[in-house]
Amino acid sequence: MAQALATKDAPPPAAPSRPSRRRTRRLIGLGVAVGALLVAVLLSVAIGSALLPPDVVWQALTAPDGSASHATVSGARVDRTLLGIVVGMSLGVAGALMQALTRNPLADPGVLGVNAGAGFAVTLGVAVLGVTRIEQYLPLALVGAVAGSAFVYLAASGGRGGPTPVRLTLVGVAFTAVLVGISQTLALIDTETFDRMRFWGAGTLTDRPTGTAGDILPFVLAGLLVAALCARPLNAIALGDDAGRAVGLQVGA
Template sequence: MSADTLALPRGRGRSPRSLPRRRVWAGAAVALALGGVVVASLAVGTSEIPLGTVWHALTAYDPADPEHIAIVEKRLPRTVVGIIVGAALGLSGTLAQGVTRNPLADPGILGVNQGAALAVVAAITVFGATGPSSYLWFAIVGAAIAAAIVWVLSSRGRDGATPGKLALAGAAVSAALFSLVSAVLIVSREALDAMRFWQVGALAGRGLDVLVPVLPVLIVAAAVALASGRTLNLFALGDETAAALGLRVNRARLLLAIALVVLAAGATAVAGPIAFVGLIVPHAVRSIAGLDYRWILLFAAPTAAVLLVAADVVARIVARPGELQVGIVVAAVGAPFFIALVRRGRMAGL
């Protein structure tokens, strides 16, 4: 029986033959939505810029025109950062749920967010880091170390790093790291002032100078994630079945955990810990892509990019002339959306 057939909920009147057609329509809809939010991101801000001016700024840039400067030097890099960060969060969330077989998993389950946060606090208080570009690699290294600790703890024992042990070890390590971060912030006003905007997640002030250093590793990790569909499908059958079908379970889980950490840590380092994107996007995608992870991964990246860029556009509108942090908007939208998915019974079992 194919993964597509398994993906169809019983009693909903859907046929396996309808999956390819749904995927085509959904792909077209996601592509149009991504184009729409990109245009909105370039045109909407503290001041509205006509679409004609946006087009001219992109095709015939005039460095003496203030609106062209705002579009090309401010809004365009911010939009690119939003797309890349959103795609990375979507892929990392899908990997987290597939690797742990936990439908409530997100990148934070491996301690990624809190590991990055502790490293940023250390960068600020010990090394005097002053902005995202200066503590970028601290966040990545901190996230990787935290994930490695979770892996080592969960690997102890005869069964190795099982999904349940990964989730428990991740929760324990995250709680411990959160306590350390809170303790440092209580005694260090400098760290508190620098961390309070980073911790809620933001795209404001994030340009290509922050993205470019981490982009190569994000591309490699994204390629690994997109190629992992068959492996995640085998994980969904259980470790014993996957091993019987020839998969080296622990080696495959370690490789995908590394890709997960790189994607989540890179996104977190650039934009701060943005919640809910990696949690809700895989569930939303399963309603149109089925349970085949090859398709879930393919849809998750652009869908998450649409969500994050759209939230950033909303963040610029609702508090004019100022703006909210995008992490706040994503949380406000993501929490009720996820609750609605659960209540409608559309959250797929893994």
């Protein structure tokens, strides 16, 4: 009887807290995303323009013999899959950074002139310097992206109120329109530049030169590292510039 009374008087188990439920949902979402990525990787390696049976695909991955079918899998399909993963990480993190910085769930790197700056620099490189390879495009695109976003931020910082999300968006859209117009003018003047920029602007994962994923990987890893270091400050910025300054954050930096 004493045990029954003790059980009756015991408090009910506490319900999971809201942060705990949110963490659980995030873990579940992460698991689903990883599973979807694995399925996509398998399909990318197994399916292509050449219809190959699963056993041939498996042999190409485990014991390639140099045949045309094995070269198709271990070369073209694996390369495009790795390149797609690297590019996908870059695009996903870049979009998340822009959305956090501008506090706009629809923002992308094009909002702050990143894409326009990179495209303009590459257009100049193709038209003036005659660049043709990915290792030549990368430095130009990186410099153009940084310069474009810096110009947008400095222009939006003028006047009262500082670089608010609305002002950043408006300046970025106007800046993008100007650079895109200049880039298209340069491309229309020269046929070769037009062809290269059309191909570069459209983009593709197939028929890339061997080693393309390795060429861009150091830049991607550096960007992911910077993004990881900026995660906590961006969480503070999401509360507003004033709240960020209140917790000791240097909003401008």
